Amino acid sequence: MKTYSFKKEERLKSRKLIETLFRDGKAFSVFPYRVVYMPLKEPAGKYPVQVGFSATTRRFPHAVDRNRIKRLGREAWRLQKQELYDHLQSESRQLAVFLIYTDKKIADFSTLQDKISVILKKLQKVE
Template sequence: MKTYSFRKEERLKSRKLIETLFREGKAFSVFPYRVVYMPLQEPCKYPVQVGFSAATRKFPHAVDRNRIKRLGREAWRLQKQELYEHLQSQSRQLAVFLIYTDKKIAPFSILQGKISVILKKLREA
């Protein structure tokens, strides 16, 4: 059964974990995203914890930053299932952070394609 939800427990919010992720995690880029990820040691309910961000310098208006993050979360929510099943079959867990790097807001259809590529790369990694 596929669940298309994005619950609170799936969001990456722990400051300590985020700092560790940026210090020790691996990274790759799929324009317009920079993806930082690392395997998790502590068990949690979901196989992936994910965070999204957009730079204040590139988007001075909070409305734009929020829109970018909302579009990214929605694209992730609709496509995450294959990655989740793959990680659960191997009993692995990941922490992932997606940083939006473009200077303008891309349409949802483009972001959806990019998130799809990111999910494939994470499955391989």
């Protein structure tokens, strides 16, 4: 059964986990995103992935723009995440993922959907 929700438990909120992720995690880029990820050792809830989104104040001084970028990213993730979730659950693995928006302009939703799709496929292949 496909679920298209994006619950609070799926969001990466733990400051400790975010610090560890940026310190010890691996990264790759799929323009306009820089993706930092890390496999989790101990289970962090019932969802196989915890994900966070960000856009920098330096590139987008207006909060409206930063919020729009994050909202579009979360929506694209929400609609396509199921395949990655199924794959990770079948291998009983968990990931922490952080997506940082790096472009200087706000991309349209269809472009972001394509890029998130590429990111999800790459995340399936990571060890």
